[in-house]
Amino acid sequence: MNLFDQGLLESPLGWLVAGLVGLAFGFWLERAGFGSSRKLAAIFYFRDFAVVQVMFTAVATAAIGLVALDVAGLFDAASVYRMETMLGPQIIGGLLFGVGFVTGGWCPGTSLVGAASGKIDAIAFILATLAGSLVYAAYWPQLAPLQNVGACGVVTLPELLHLSPGVVAAIVVAAALVMFTAIQRFAPRRQQ
Amino acid sequence: MNEPLQPESSVAQRYWNPYVAGVGLGLTLLVSFVALGVGLGASGSTARLAASAAHAVAPAAVESNGYLGSWFAQGSPLANYLVFMTLGTLVGGLLSALFARRIQVAVERGPRISAPARIVLALIGGLFVGFASRMAAGCTSGQALTGSALLLAGSWAFLVSLFVGGYLVAPLVRRQWTS
Numbered sequence: 001m002n003l004f005d006q007g008l009l010e011s012p013l014g015w016l017v018a019g020l021v022g023l024a025f026g027f028w029l030e031r032a033g034f035g036s037s038r039k040l041a042a043i044f045y046f047r048d049f050a051v052v053q054v055m056f057t058a059v060a061t062a063a064i065g066l067v068a069l070d071v072a073g074l075f076d077a078a079s080v081y082r083m084e085t086m087l088g089p090q091i092i093g094g095l096l097f098g099v100g101f102v103t104g105g106w107c108p109g110t111s112l113v114g115a116a117s118g119k120i121d122a123i124a125f126i127l128a129t130l131a132g133s134l135v136y137a138a139y140w141p142q143l144a145p146l147q148n149v150g151a152c153g154v155v156t157l158p159e160l161l162h163l164s165p166g167v168v169a170a171i172v173v174a175a176a177l178v179m180f181t182a183i184q185r186f187a188p189r190r191q192q
Numbered sequence: 193m194n195e196p197l198q199p200e201s202s203v204a205q206r207y208w209n210p211y212v213a214g215v216g217l218g219l220t221l222l223v224s225f226v227a228l229g230v231g232l233g234a235s236g237s238t239a240r241l242a243a244s245a246a247h248a249v250a251p252a253a254v255e256s257n258g259y260l261g262s263w264f265a266q267g268s269p270l271a272n273y274l275v276f277m278t279l280g281t282l283v284g285g286l287l288s289a290l291f292a293r294r295i296q297v298a299v300e301r302g303p304r305i306s307a308p309a310r311i312v313l314a315l316i317g318g319l320f321v322g323f324a325s326r327m328a329a330g331c332t333s334g335q336a337l338t339g340s341a342l343l344l345a346g347s348w349a350f351l352v353s354l355f356v357g358g359y360l361v362a363p364l365v366r367r368q369w370t371s
Contacts, residue, residue, distance in 0.1 A: 002225075002226060002227060002228060002229030003227065003228050003229055004228060004229025004230050005229050006229075009228060009229065009230065009273050010271070010272065010273060014228065014273050015273055015276040016276075017227050017228055018228060018273040018274070018276040018277040018280065019276040019277065019279055019280040020280060021220060021223060021224045021227070021228060021232070021277060021280065022276065022277035022278060022279065022280020022281040022282075022283075022284060023280040023281070023283055023284035023287075024216075024220040024223070024280075024284060025217070025220055025232055025277070025280065025281050025284060025333075026280060026281035026282060026283065026284025026285035026286075026287075026288065027216075027284040027285070027287065027288045028213050028216040028217040028220055028284075029217070029281070029284075029285060030284070030285045030288035030289050030292070030294070031207065031208040031212075031213050031216070031288055031292075032207060032208065032210060032213035032214070032217070033196075033197065033198075033199075033207035033208075033210075033213075035285060035288075035289055035294060036197070036199070036300060037300045037314075038197060038300050038301075038302070038369060039196075039197045039207075041368075041369055042197055042369070043358075044358050044359055044362035045362060045366060045369065045370075047197070048196050048197045049196075049210070050196060050197075050207070050210040050213075053210035053211060053214060054210045054211075054213050054214040054217060055214070055332075055336065055337060056214070057210070057211050057213075057214020057215055057217075057218060058214045058215075058217035058218035058221060058337060058341070059218065059337060059340045059341045060218065061214065061215050061217075061218025061219060061221075061222070062218040062219075062221040062222045062225070062341035063340075063341045063342075063343060065218065065219070065222040066222060066225055066341065066342070069222075069226065075225075075226050077225075079229060080225045080229055080230070080231075080342065081229055081230045081231075082342055082344060083329060083330065083334075083335070083338075083339055083342075083344060083346065083347065084346065085344060085345045085346030085347075085349070086329070086346055087346060087349055089327045089328055089329070090328045090329075090335070090346045090347070090349050090350040090353070091349050091350070091353045092327065092353075093324045093325070093327035093328025093329075093350065093353075094324070094328060094335075094349065094350040094351070094352070094353025094354040094356075094357060095324075095353045095354070095356060095357035095360075096320050096323065096324035096327070096357060097320070097321055097324035097325065097328065097331065097332075097350075097353075097354045097357065098353065098354040098355060098356060098357025098358035098359075098360070098361070099317075099320050099324075099357045099358070099360075099361045100316075100317040100318065100319070100320025100321035100322075100323075100324060101317065101321060101332075101354065101357075101358050102317070102357075102358040102359075102361050102362045102365055103313055103316050103317035103320065103361065103365050104313065104314045104315075104316065104317015104318050104320070104321060105300070105313070105314060105317065105368070106314070106317065106318070106321075107234075107321060107331055107332040107333075108234035108235040108238060108321065108325060108331045108332070108333065109232070109234035109281060109331065109332060109333040110332075111318075112234060112278060112281045112282050112285060113281065113282075113284075113285030113288075113289070114285075114300075115282070116282050116283075116285035116286035116289060116295075117285065117286075117289040117294055117295055117296065118289075118295045118296050118297040118298065119296075119298065119299070119300050120297065120298065120299045120307075120311070121299050121300050121301070121310055121311060121314040122300075122314075124311045124314040124315050124318065125314040125315070125317060125318040125321070126238060126318065127315075127318065128314070128315040128316070128317070128318025128319045128321075128322060129235065129238050129239075129242075129318045129319075129321050129322030129325070130238055130239075130241060130242035130245065130322060131242070131318070131319055131322060132318060132319040132320065132321060132322020132323040132324075132325075132326075133235075133238065133239035133242045133243075133322040133323065133325065133326050134242050134243075134246055134322075135319070135322070135323050136259065136322070136323045136326035136327060137243070137257050137259040137260045137326070138257075140257060140258045140259035141258060143327065144258065144259075146327070152345075154344070155344070155345040155346065156342070156343050156344055156345065157343040157344070157345055157348065158343055160345055165343060168343050169343065172340075172343070180211075
């Protein structure tokens with residue numbers, strides 16, 4: 001039972017709840033320091049690890065939470081909308097996205113928080129993302145075939161690995177903890 | 193370990209612990225799954241804003257476009273939950289920054305780059321990100337965060353690829369941050 005499977009996502013109630021979720025989203029991004037392009041870009045120079053720490057903590061928390069609610073019978077995890085896997089556009093898009101992220105110093109969500117914090121480079125970045133999405137649309141006739149490259153419908157890691165979602169979520173948590181430990185232990189020490 | 197980066201302004205409060213912020217963000221995502229039935233998103237709303245702006249200039253071209261056309265089938269592309277989520281994100285970020293006294297009108301940059309040069313790099317980066325987010329049908333929010341938490345294979349491929357792309361190009365644009 002959720003607004004999406006009730007067909008109420010695009011209703012005044014759906015928009016209200018989406019706005020409230022967005023409010024919390026923006027709050028946590030800003031608290032983490034992601035209203036700062038200097039801090040965001042620092043992940044690519046091993047200077048500050050908040051991007052990886054926040055992102056993988058969030059992924060692990062939500063993944064474990066969803067499995068726990070499902071196992072407890074409180075919420076049907078299968079009712080959540082799942083995006084299809086399209087390896088071609090997701091890998092090429094991911095590479096291009098990373099290039100843009102490190103060059104611009106922002107990603108779409110954090111640029112909103114940056115703009116709200118007064119960062120002029122965030123406003124420039126947002127305006128350019130508008131243009132970038134229109135460039136994609138303009139070349140849609142040429143780009144559309146890429147959507148079929150590596151397209152395999154909704155594919156989850158549990159299906160792929162023949163493991164239960166709980167086990168995969170536990171692996172994600174374990175991998176995140178190993179990474180956090182490595183960051184704490186081996187990150188280079190440097191004078192401020 | 194290096195001291196995590198903190199705001200440059202002396203009146204600004206320090207950022208919160210990344211693991212605390214990560215749990216908060218993860219619980220927000222979980223609430224989104226349970227209440228909305230979908231995860232978080234940010235790039236979809238900006239693409240919709242771009243589409244409606246383009247529509248104001250060239251309605252026929254946008255409506256006949258293979259990618260954007262369907263967004264106009266039921267009225268405005270802005271009548272979408274992602275647009276309201278983005279408005280919330282802006283307000284949430286603004287309130288948080290206000291309470292922490294972290295609002296500062298500035299071009300954020302290192303000491304070795306001019307403000308105009310930093311803006312040019314922000315514009316180039318934004319072009320890439322706007323384009324790539326449409327290609328991958330999502331960004332760090334919709335694919336990397338949401339899809340990874342849903343254990344979707346393609347979203348993990350996107351997540352890994354974005355860090356590969358970022359680290360490959362990082363040396364070329366390092367000058368905008370380092371002293």
